[in-house]
Amino acid sequence: MDDFDEFVRTRSTGLLRVAYLLTGDRGAAEDLLQDVLEQMCARWRRLRGGAPDAYARQAIVNRATNRWRKRKRRPETGLGDHDVRAPDHSDDVTLRESVVAALRQLPPRQRAAVVLRYLDDLPVGEVAAALDCSAGTVKSNTARGLEKLRAVLGPELVREGERQ
Structure with missing residues (x-):
């Protein structure tokens, strides 16, 4: 072990x-x-x-x-006053929260494809294996997901993330 x-x-x-x-x-x-x-x-x-x-x-x-x-x-319900987050004024944290919020708006398969492909830096074949689908499906889900992220976050921010 x-x-x-x-x-x-x-x-x-x-x-x-x-x-x-x-x-x-x-x-x-x-x-x-x-x-x-x-x-x-x-x-x-x-x-x-x-x-x-x-x-x-x-x-x-x-x-x-x-x-x-x-x-x-079964929708989740908030905890009222206990669910309020204290604001953090760090630019990095704000950016991260914006990206996570934008990712939440994507359908599950698109979110998984974008996260595994660009944020976990996996090749298309490994993403296809993780999602149990074809490489073409990964590419189309990734393209659609990036398009939606560009609409929410702006094209400059998403392009910079693709380069990394």
Whole structure:
């Protein structure tokens, strides 16, 4: 199990970032990642010989998608005064929150394609494997997602993110 511990130490930060960008909520992202890591721990003997990174990303995408489906059936309610965030005036934080808010407006498949392709910097083939679809579907979902992000964030900001 030492290799599983090493996997968690080296990959959990990146996987948490993907989960956060898919859910838009830190707590939900941590819960999602914890569930996936528990699942992987139980199956580690079978996973370690293959591609545990790809498995983890696909499991995160699938669980996030299931979460979106459940939320559509049963809307979440705010906590009233307890749900108010203290404003942070840092430009980086404001930009990040704008991007996360814009990502929340995308349909689940487009959001997953954009997050995995540009924010997790995966090649099209790995994104297709994580989403269980063809490379062409990844490209079209990514193109549509970027188009919607440009409409919300502005074309200059989205172009700069594509270059990185």
